[in-house]
Amino acid sequence: xxxxxxxxxxxxxxxxxxxxxxxxxxxxxxxxxxxxxxxxxxxxxxxxxxxxxxxxxxxxxxxxxxxxxxxxxxxxxxxxxxxxxxxxxxxxxxxxxxxx
Amino acid sequence: xxxxxxxxxxxxxxxxxxxxxxxxxxxxxxxxxxxxxxxxxxxxxxxxxxxxxxxxxxxxxxxxxxxxxxxxxxxxxxxxxxxxxxxxxxxxxxxxxxxx
Amino acid sequence: xxxxxxxxxxxxxxxxxxxxxxxxxxxxxxxxxxxxxxxxxxxxxxxxxxxxxxxxxxxxxxxxxxxxxxxxxxxxxxxxxxxxxxxxxxxxxxxxxxxx
Numbered sequence: 001x002x003x004x005x006x007x008x009x010x011x012x013x014x015x016x017x018x019x020x021x022x023x024x025x026x027x028x029x030x031x032x033x034x035x036x037x038x039x040x041x042x043x044x045x046x047x048x049x050x051x052x053x054x055x056x057x058x059x060x061x062x063x064x065x066x067x068x069x070x071x072x073x074x075x076x077x078x079x080x081x082x083x084x085x086x087x088x089x090x091x092x093x094x095x096x097x098x099x100x
Numbered sequence: 101x102x103x104x105x106x107x108x109x110x111x112x113x114x115x116x117x118x119x120x121x122x123x124x125x126x127x128x129x130x131x132x133x134x135x136x137x138x139x140x141x142x143x144x145x146x147x148x149x150x151x152x153x154x155x156x157x158x159x160x161x162x163x164x165x166x167x168x169x170x171x172x173x174x175x176x177x178x179x180x181x182x183x184x185x186x187x188x189x190x191x192x193x194x195x196x197x198x199x200x
Numbered sequence: 201x202x203x204x205x206x207x208x209x210x211x212x213x214x215x216x217x218x219x220x221x222x223x224x225x226x227x228x229x230x231x232x233x234x235x236x237x238x239x240x241x242x243x244x245x246x247x248x249x250x251x252x253x254x255x256x257x258x259x260x261x262x263x264x265x266x267x268x269x270x271x272x273x274x275x276x277x278x279x280x281x282x283x284x285x286x287x288x289x290x291x292x293x294x295x296x297x298x299x300x
Contacts, residue, residue, distance in 0.1 A: 001171040003188060012234050022141075032142025034112050034185065036157060041222075042232025057236060061187065071201040071294050079295055085234065086294040087261065088203060094171050094186040095179055101271040103288060122241075132242025134212050134285065136257060161287065194271050194286040195279055 004096020007067035011058045011074060012040055012085040018056050025058070028073055029066035031099050034059045042083060061091065061099050104196020107167035111158045111174060112140055112185040118156045125158070128173055129166035131199050134159045142183060161191065161199050204296020207267035211258040211274060212240055212285040218256050225258070228273055229266035231299050234259045242283060261291065261299050 013021065018035070025033055038057040060070060067088050074086040093099060113121065118135070125133055138157040160170060167188050174186040193199065213221065218235070225233055238257040260270060267288050274286040293299060 001168055001175060003171065006187075008187065008189075032140065032185075034138050034140045034155070034157060036136050036138045036236050038234050038236045040232065040234045055234070057234060061185065068201055071203065075201060075294050085232075085261065087206075087208065087291040089189060089208075089289060089291050091187040091189050094175050101268055101275060103271065106287075108287065108289075132240065132285075134238050134240045134255070134257060136236050136238045161285065189289060191287040191289050194275050 001094065003092030003094055004099075006061055006091055006093045006096050006099055007064055008089045008091040009060045009062060009067050009070050010085075010087055010089070011060075011070075012038060012055055013058070013078065014082060015054045015056050017078070017082065017084075018058070021058065024073065025060060025070060028069045030060045030062055030070065032061070040083075040085070042085070061093055061096075063100055101194065103192030103194055104199075106161055106191055106193045106196050106199055107164050108189045108191040109160045109162060109167050109170050110185075110187055110189070111160075111170075112138055112155050113158070113178065114182060115154045115156050117178070117182065117184075118158070121158065124173065125160060125170060128169045130160045130162055130170065132161070140183075140185070142185070161193055161196075163200055201294065203292030203294055204299075206261055206291055206293045206296050206299055207264050208289045208291040209260045209262060209267050209270050210285075210287055210289070211260075211270075212238060212255055213258070213278065214282060215254045215256050217278070217282065217284075218258070221258065224273065225260060225270060228269045230260045230262055230270065232261070240283075240285070242285070261293055261296075263300055
């Protein structure tokens with residue numbers, strides 16, 4: 001089975017940010033996303049803020065270029081003022097052409 | 101800690117397909133699965149169908165051979181008529197022998 | 201965008217274990233975690249126990265050393281008496297310094 005090598009970007013953020021984030025992901029080039037409800041807890045050494053509560057876990061399968069744009073966007077727009085998690089992994093995707 | 105290198109197959113599909121998919125995964129060799137509720141949205145360039153609504157995210161840890169079979173099955177049985185996502189990743193699994 | 205190479209440890213366990221596991225993860229060095237509700241089914245060839253029901257899927261982003269400790273802990277404390285899944289993957293993490 002031929003799979004296409006792409007990137008899987010996972011974001012975890014407060015639920016309140018979902019409505020803002022989703023259209024931004026579209027503008028950055030994401031062709032789709034999968035959202036699961038989550039609860040998170042993490043202590044930021046930088047801001048000494050504790051974060052506990054309802055969150056969303058947003059997954060985007062995309063090209064390396066779009067992944068780069070999403071991570072940059074998260075960093076520049078959200079990481080200073082919100083507790084958020086953003087990470088990227090390699091994946092092999094069935095019918096991956098449609099994510100391009 | 102010795103971990104066994106295996107494949108993690110992730111499927112995202114409409115909730116209505118769960119009852120059909122799960123026994124199929126068993127027949128294809130999956131020894132177990134983890135299901136989380138999800139919401140998805142994706143536009144297929146091929147079919148110009150928008151898909152938004154309740155979905156399930158199904159994860160299967162398995163051998164490369166079983167992963168291959170699952171991805172083939174998804175492609176041949178589901179990708180023409182349903183919006184679905186299928187991707188594969190490498191994982192190191194504790195007590196991975198039992199997934200063989 | 202510079203990301204930091206870290207480990208993503210995923211645990212799937214019965215919901216009843218969550219209250220016990222979370223403080224243990226902290227003690228083992230985890231700086232945070234993300235929990236999603238899950239349902240799992242798996243047959244263990246070793247114990248011939250079927251496991252079906254409400255579970256939690258716990259994700260921890262951490263250093264390789266902490267990942268090693270968490271997997272060891274799961275193996276020594278939980279795998280004999282409980283159905284649990286534990287696996288590890290490589291990830292590139294935005295602002296990964298704070299997970300160290």
